[in-house]
Amino acid sequence: MNPYPREPSNRTTIAVATTEGYSSRPGGAQAELLAEVNKYESDRNLDLVLTEFRNYQQGILPAGPGARSLTEFFASVDEKLEPAAAPAPRTQRSDRDVLNLLTKRAKTLHIGPANFCWFTDPSRALCLKLAGTPTADRPLVGMCDSARCPQATHHPCHRLVRAEHAARTKTFLGDLGKTRKTEHARLQNDYDRAIRIVAEIDAATLHQPDEDSV
Template sequence: MVTDRQIELLLKKKASVLHLSAANYCWFEDPAKALRLKLAGTRSAAAPLTELCDSSRCPQATHHIVHRSVWQTTADNDVVLLAGPRVPPAEKDRLRAEHERSVRVLEETDTAAGKAR
């Protein structure tokens, strides 16, 4: 049987690696696995580079229903920008990829939450 003290100790340990942001939770347990640190060329850091995080590709990031509105807003904004006649073709390609990523995160978040789209 797990005691309250054991749960408290587990939560304290996990709290030291949990970093909250508007779009995801970062479980910064292993700096060597952090995508942004890899891209920045460093394998060690005391904290994640959350402002530069690409949480949809990082193995230490998780998305939850509380983050859904951020991803929905991003997807909606991408649709508006893609419809713009002044957006250059190369930028539209980048926006399409970003939109697809946002939609994938929304679908995965909804699936994990047991919510049908």
């Protein structure tokens, strides 16, 4: 037996160097990774809010229970950018000017599978009420019922997902036997909700989609 320990391979050295830094201590790789993820999410949210604000300026409005609140917010931002009393013609302000006003609202944005959640008031979040955790500091996106939550909105980017869901549900309804009344009622409610959301998105959009409705 060789009495001297073998030098670690390059692969072992890399593995140790990679894994030993993943700790929660300040400066560890875990903290750096979390900071990068948070930065990415922050930038993504700002981009999404800016996109929806520009949509608002073009007459493409949000839909859903939280639409009025978000529209009022966008209106207040627009007013700050372009005061009514300003004598100069209306001009498009730079994205940086707009982002400075949108940053606070962007921090409340959480992305649902087919909706946006604006988590501005935990006490109004339907998911937290259903879960019995009204004081939580984050929404339970997996439990979101965006058709009823007052902080949820639907946008044109969500239309395709909703329409496809409605189409699949309609197919399932057609395949159910007449004796499966409970399942039929549940799917019918699901289908009606999806169709209603699609209709609300279309109604809030001046530029109607080219594809046929479900």
